[in-house]
Amino acid sequence: MARMAMIPREEMTPAQAEACTEAVQGPRGKVPGPMVAWLRNAELARCAQKLGEVLRFGTSLDPRLRELAILICARHWTSHYEWTAHKRIALTEGLAPEVINALAAGTPPPFDSAAQELVYRLSRAILQDGRLSDALYEEGLSQIGEAALVELVGTLGYYCLVGLTLNVFELGLPEGHAPELERSDGPSGPEDPA
Numbered sequence: 506m507a508r509m510a511m512i513p514r515e516e517m518t519p520a521q522a523e524a525c526t527e528a529v530q531g532p533r534g535k536v537p538g539p540m541v542a543w544l545r546n547a548e549l550a551r552c553a554q555k556l557g558e559v560l561r562f563g564t565s566l567d568p569r570l571r572e573l574a575i576l577i578c579a580r581h582w583t584s585h586y587e588w589t590a591h592k593r594i595a596l597t598e599g600l601a602p603e604v605i606n607a608l609a610a611g612t613p614p615p616f617d618s619a620a621q622e623l624v625y626r627l628s629r630a631i632l633q634d635g636r637l638s639d640a641l642y643e644e645g646l647s648q649i650g651e652a653a654l655v656e657l658v659g660t661l662g663y664y665c666l667v668g669l670t671l672n673v674f675e676l677g678l679p680e681g682h683a684p685e686l687e688r689s690d691g692p693s694g695p696e697d698p699a
Contacts, residue, residue: 508674511541520547528554532562538586538677539670553666560663564656568598570624570649573608574657575664576600577628580608583686584668586677609685623648624657631661 512521521544528536537557543550564571572595579588592605604621607614616622627645630637637645645654671677 524551531558542674560660569600574628578664581632582668585683586671586681587668588683589681
């Protein structure tokens with residue numbers, strides 16, 4: 506059960522209402538789940554949802570790679586609602602169900618492309634270590650390019666904010682509960698060799 510509810514429209518400040526209107530008028534067409542919490546600071550809500558809009562709809566990352574990174578982040582934080590929402594999007598964008606199932610299980614996925622395998626390794630290193638080795642950084646630059654690497658880091662950072670917000674305030678639950686994420690080995694899943 507959510508720890509907080511959406512502020513009723515009639516109780517919103519003008520700044521809160523404006524942030525919601527911007528979100529609804531944007532490419533999402535709705536107020537994203539974490540805004541339920543972020544609206545407690547209207548400027549945070551406005552800026553965070555706008556950043557999410559840019560990262561979701563305005564980057565050079567292939568949509569399958571973007572959704573792969575988001576699912577890796579959701580799995581890292583065991584963020585049920587984030588996982589549930591982006592699993593649907595990932596499937597629609599063409600990410601293989603076998604890849605998604607392996608991510609949920611914490612096992613190395615059977616990737617369709619070298620780019621997916623690279624984004625997996627980059628994302629895992631960034632989330633686990635907060636940095637990249639020189640070799641992995643150079644590989645990322647040479648394979649996906651500087652702009653996409655910056656966008657990948659931004660995407661992971663933003664979806665960490667999303668996942669933590671959803672988890673702390675238990676937003677989107679129980680309807681967004683993802684049973685495939687229920688495991689006893691912690692938020693990141695088992696260590697794999699990648």
